[in-house]
Amino acid sequence: MYLTHPESRRWRQLISAAAVSLAVGATVAMAPAPAAAETLTYATNTAPNGLRGAAEKGFLDALNEVSGGEIEVVPYWGASVMQGDEILGGVSNGVADMGYININYYPNRLLLNGAFQLFPEGPEDYADIMSVYHDVYDQVPQLREEFSQQGQHIIYIYPYLPYAGVFREPVTSFDDFRGKRVRASSQWMLNLLGDLGATPVSVPWSDTYQSLQSGAIDGVFTNYDSLNRTGMDEVAPNILTSRRLWLAVPMILTINQRKWDAMSPQMQGWFEQAAAQAEKTFGEYYDNEFDRIVKAQQDAGYTVTAASDEDIEKFVSLPAVASNRETWIQSAEKAGAEKPAQIIERMKAIIDAGSGGVAHD
Numbered sequence: 001m002y003l004t005h006p007e008s009r010r011w012r013q014l015i016s017a018a019a020v021s022l023a024v025g026a027t028v029a030m031a032p033a034p035a036a037a038e039t040l041t042y043a044t045n046t047a048p049n050g051l052r053g054a055a056e057k058g059f060l061d062a063l064n065e066v067s068g069g070e071i072e073v074v075p076y077w078g079a080s081v082m083q084g085d086e087i088l089g090g091v092s093n094g095v096a097d098m099g100y101i102n103i104n105y106y107p108n109r110l111l112l113n114g115a116f117q118l119f120p121e122g123p124e125d126y127a128d129i130m131s132v133y134h135d136v137y138d139q140v141p142q143l144r145e146e147f148s149q150q151g152q153h154i155i156y157i158y159p160y161l162p163y164a165g166v167f168r169e170p171v172t173s174f175d176d177f178r179g180k181r182v183r184a185s186s187q188w189m190l191n192l193l194g195d196l197g198a199t200p201v202s203v204p205w206s207d208t209y210q211s212l213q214s215g216a217i218d219g220v221f222t223n224y225d226s227l228n229r230t231g232m233d234e235v236a237p238n239i240l241t242s243r244r245l246w247l248a249v250p251m252i253l254t255i256n257q258r259k260w261d262a263m264s265p266q267m268q269g270w271f272e273q274a275a276a277q278a279e280k281t282f283g284e285y286y287d288n289e290f291d292r293i294v295k296a297q298q299d300a301g302y303t304v305t306a307a308s309d310e311d312i313e314k315f316v317s318l319p320a321v322a323s324n325r326e327t328w329i330q331s332a333e334k335a336g337a338e339k340p341a342q343i344i345e346r347m348k349a350i351i352d353a354g355s356g357g358v359a360h361d
Contacts, residue, residue, distance in 0.1 A: 037067075038267065040259070042075045043096035045084035051225040051289055052251070053077075055158040055282045056100060059253060062281070063274035071270060073098065092151035097259050101152075101252040104186050111335055112146045114249070115347055117188045118325050120163075121316040122246035123354045126286045129159045130279060132354035133250045140346050142337070147252075153260040156253040156275045158282055160223035161290055163245040166236040167219035168212070172305045173240070174315055180218040183208055188328075191320040193221065212236050223247040228293045237302035243290065244312050248351075 042060065046052040060073045082090045087099040088106055103113045116136075123129050137144055137154070147154055165171060167180065178197030184190050190200035203211050211217045213235045220232055224241060227233055260268070297304050307315075325344055332340035 037070050037072045038263070039072045039074065040097040040255070041081075042073050042098040042100075043081045043087050043090060044075070044077060044100035045079040045082075045087070046100070047078050048075070050229045051161065051286070052100075054285050055251070055278070056253065058282050058285075059156045059158075059274060059278040062277040063270065066273040066277065067267070067270040071267065088150055088152075091254055091256050094256055094258075098155070098253065098255045099152075101254055103249045103252065107187070108335075109150060110146055111332055112337060112340070112343060113143050114186075115328060115332075115340075115343060116248040116250065117186050118321075118328055118344065119248050119348065119351050120189075120192065120321060121244055121312070121355060122248050122351055123356075124162070124243045124246070126159070126283045128354050129246065130157070130283070132351055133157050133159070135350045135354070136347055139350065140343055142343060147254060148257060151257045152254040153257050154252055155255050155260075155271050156278065157250045158279070159250060159286070160247040161225040161286075161293075162223070162241075162243055163221060163247055164224035164227055164242065165219050165221040165240045166212070166227050166233050167238040167240070168215065168236045169218065170238050170303065171219065171240050173307065174311050176240075177219075181216075182219045182221055183211070183217050184221045188320075188324045189221065191324055192315070192318055195318040195320045196315075208232070209235070224293060225289060228297070233297055233300075233302055237297075237300075239297060239302060239304045240307055241290075241294065241304060242307040242312060245307075245315065 042056075044052075044056055046056065048057045057075075060075060063071050063073060076096070081096060082099075084100075084102055085105040087096070088101055088109060090096050091099040091101075101110075103110050103116065107114055123132055134157075137157075144154060165177075165182070167176075169180075171177070171180075174196050177193065180198050181201050182193050182198040183201045183203045184193055185205070190202060193200045201217050203217060208217075208220055209230055209232055212220060212232055219236060220227060227239075233239060255271075294304055329340045329344065332343075337343075
């Protein structure tokens, strides 16, 4: 068959088309695939519901949204990977890329951040609480540096509800704490309870419900949302609330520092955008949660009493407030912290300003 034959031309066209198709296929195969979304793991000891779940899930959802799906987070809820007091080390070691950090779990490794606990009175309004948190971390750089020393970077902050107490017997003021065995989560609060005449008791959180139910302890004094979420108010239906006694320690979400440093400025910006968006969304939830719990408890027939202003003034003026700060300063100096007394002074000024200028020594 001659090459000029019509069938020959058709053959050449087919061969040419096949060659082009193969070439295009090869080019596509050799071209780099679109950048895959950054996949990160997240460890926490809470479920994706309730106040904590709303805060943490809200941030993770916002991160996915603002990044257009370029950042995907695989969450491990309910301590399914690590217990709460293991997460700081786990994020540092890369067991999880991100994690929830409760400062109370690490009195030595996060000693400076623990200074929040030395201020029993704080702002009541969510926006004011968040403003105080941001100002403290902006103006007291030692606190962020302490997280850097643990190999991680802060990416989101949120608050608990204020302190409240649940008791097996009627309690309508702090005077009624006298003689009762009361559980709290930190040495600083236990010292304050001791000043009230209570018998301070340190019980692991996982054992607290059973201890309360069995009568091994008479009451629990901690953040209001946790008392309700865990059903402790069911076995101790006498509740004393207070909006002014904030649980000062912020809840912190962090990311492994190496992972953070390897990210592009654009990706880091997405984290900042997500934090701002989640903060606003969670604020709407937070503002309603206190009143929702009060109503739910009253509807259940529990006795809910709001601490009086006189009671609050008594509490924030207890001798242990000043002695706690002195003890903390001595511990910080012994640990090598530079001028810890100045950290307390600066934090106090910020918190007092955020609380409407009210100052207590």
